[in-house]
Amino acid sequence: MSSQEGGAAEPGPDTVGPSPSSSTNNDAVTGDVITITIGATVPTGFELTAAEEVKEKIGVDARISKDRGRIYFPITTNELFQVHLLKSVDNLFVVVEEYHLYPFKESKEETLMEMMQLATTLPWANALAVWKLNGTLKKKKGYRKGGNGTKVKSKREATDATVADTEQQELPQAASAAESQTKAESTAEAETSAQDSEEAEPEAKVTKFRVTCNRAGDKHSFTSNEAARDFGGAVQEFFQWKADMTKFDIEVLLNIHNDEVVIGIALTEESLHRRNISHFGPTTLRSTLCYGMLRLCKPQVSDIILDPMCGTGAIPLEGAIEFNSSFYLAGDNNDMAVNRTVNNVCHIQRRMAEKGSASGLPIDTVQWDLCNLPIRTGSVDIVITDMPFGKRMGSRKKNWDLYPSCLREMARVCTPGTGKAVLLTQDKKCFTKAISRMGGLWRRLHTVWVNVGGLHAGVYLLKRTGAVFGQTPEDIHESRGTVNAQGDENGDKELS
Template identity: 75%
Template sequence: MSSQGDDGDGDAQGMAVDQQPPTTGSPFTVTVGATVPTGFEHTAAEEVREKIGADVRIGKDRGRIYFNIGTDRLFQVHLLRSVDNLFVVVDEYQHYQFKESKEETLAELMQLASKLPWANALEVWRLNNSLKKRRGRRRGANGAKGKAKGDAADAENTEEQEQHLPETQQSCEAQDQADPESSSLPSSLSPEEAPCQPQLLKFRVTCNRAGDKHSFSSNEAARDFGGAVQDFFQWKADMTKFDIEVLLNIHNEEVVIGIALTEESLHRRNITHFGPTTLRSTLCYGMLRLCNPQPSDVILDPMCGTGALPLEGAIEFNSAFYVGGDNNDMAINRTVNNISHIQKRKEERDSAPGLPIDSVQWDVCRLPVRTSSVDIIVTDMPFGKRMGSRKKNWDLYPSCLREMARVCRPGSGTAVLLTQDKKCFSKAVSRMGGLWRKSHTVWVNVGGLHAGVYLLKRTAGTFGETPEDIYEAGNSSREVTEKALS
């Protein structure tokens, strides 16, 4: 039996729980793991400390963090904005000694399945299902639409496989009337320890493996470990319509076994109308935290695409005002539709109506914005792959950086810009040295591409008076933009 999925994307909005449900029994502490956008592990750790007050450990495998939380506060983990997926840790080994031969290693993994302390993790899984059931009743939902586990690791030897994901997921609570005699829990768990007694629990195992010193593949590990789990619990294996997903995360000598708590990646929570290069909402959150938005700030996304960045800001950092613009009319239509979707969702939840956001169609090199009127610029620049081209970026980047410098406040303005075209961007920043100063860079994984999130600070230089500025002013900004984005 095998199952894998490390970069699949769910279609539904992530779970957002706004009430604490009743729990049964005494609360206990568990370790929760979270996958986050690669490169923003420290940002995610800061959010956990800020919102939950928990100590956070960053995993050896990039894109994962771990923290402890009581079961009475489990609902809080679903309020985090920087995490893609969540799972409860069954057990972990920091220095697991793998055997030299594949047969011995796989046999040991099979034996491990029956020795793990499953009870607490399964109880957390049941409590988590009760959170989702309560939310489903409030919103009239019929169930989950998709599932994904993990963020794409950028290690060269990471092995990943995708699976089609379930259309429905049945919680243990739906099996309250099941005959205890037909319980699929192992006999080693007493009725007091048994978190639930489903009549026929379906499961799959997902193995995410990184490292070049393993004698086995991800498929082989998931198959044999999954077979042992099936024998131990007497569950039914199902690769697509499963109730529970067991995770086997292996990074060199680190082994973490967990149970998934999210049915779909949380990163699509804001977007219903997607474009060819729509950013993950979790990556948008990380970029916005780098900006450190303050109340009354004017924040501009001059190449907003589907509006993922300004939407995330308007929801999470709603004391600022956001303007998203693009030269493409289809992109602006998608942005408007996404804004309308969020506003409608707020009305359904009886939240305060309206969002501090607006959208405009414009030319990024001739912005209809007053000089020195913007506090922060945050945008996803064309990589030159799906949008534009590397050749056209050599004209576009200097021109748009100059225009961004014009509208940004001298001495205090900030820009957070994402691009994978590192050589072109670095050259453009050097040409605009009198207007922008590069502060630092966060290296991220965007759909398997190694990209940079660049934090720039606006210098105190007066626009139009630096040598670089005067040179660039001789070019026709409109012609440059039309050539670069056509």
């Protein structure tokens, strides 16, 4: 069974078994409608944003887990399709059971033995029913998988005829082209399974599964591998499923964070964060993180939104799709980055046209020098961008000249008094110093700390002061270094 370590050790459950939390214990079936708890992984730092989106689109309150990057919320199965429309979540799973104070034993052997016993006593029925229903929804998302998969793997033996028949339908949102081949293979597999299901009894099929353990904490007496292995062995024996680490039908999740234990079944095969990008760059942002940044600045109707270092265009493209009452300008100093952005925009437009919807997007792409933007002073409402961290793009040394020059030019094009900026960077020391030198032009309102590819970064929300550009000490001071800043910037291969 697969595992992901997040800490050291942990004690083990009680022979009788711990009492579950009320949220999953009260799951009930009312006719064909099942009330269950959905868990979602979200970009670390944007849990509140994700909870707000759940409240806004589904109308329920989400609970933020003690384990960062996860939220939980209750729904009924007739609302399941709405969960797939959320833009701030990476992965979804249905909760089988959760324990907020799991009484781990001190002995590793006792702990693992009780985990094996736990697997046979969990209320699996509702979660498995939701997993089966979810198959009719999530298969629709990958419309780009088409029906032309060229490679057919072994049968997906757990897929019933109902799921297979609905598999080629489409949801408005699709996974990225990078996922296309995988999902095309899934379609071909399910079609084969559907044909075989007419000849073979469902009881003769063998469901393939795997257990993934995500563990965090330093008081556990076992490893993630040990927990996944023993718990998975008990699941296999209980259901008579077949373990398969790669071609599995069901992924059982065992999430352990200190004394909190959540058992779930995955509802997404691949993360939803790559939904808009087909041409990736070295520092392409996750679409879910882009969505969180956009919600932070609250785009309004007719706002002009600028990304001066767009890279592959992930931020403005997400905005043009989800907040399409604003207009987006995407630009970069590197021609390869601009080409990637144009290709990504064209990809989305083709996708929209194939679905029969209007293919126009409120976005334009330009190549420019970000320290000398061809934009009228005070004409932009929001500046939102991923600044170079100085690692894969640019350098820490160059950032000391680049950041002040960027902030000055952003202040010039931004509307005094009402303009905002949402800027992502991991070079916190340099950015903080640059902002302190821009006190007459920018005010820092809020900071969200996020995890970007394992790096601790900050998303800074800034407010443009009412000062007229060209009449502050910052303008005079910064103008002396503009030439050097531009020279350093042009030396960078790409900013995204």
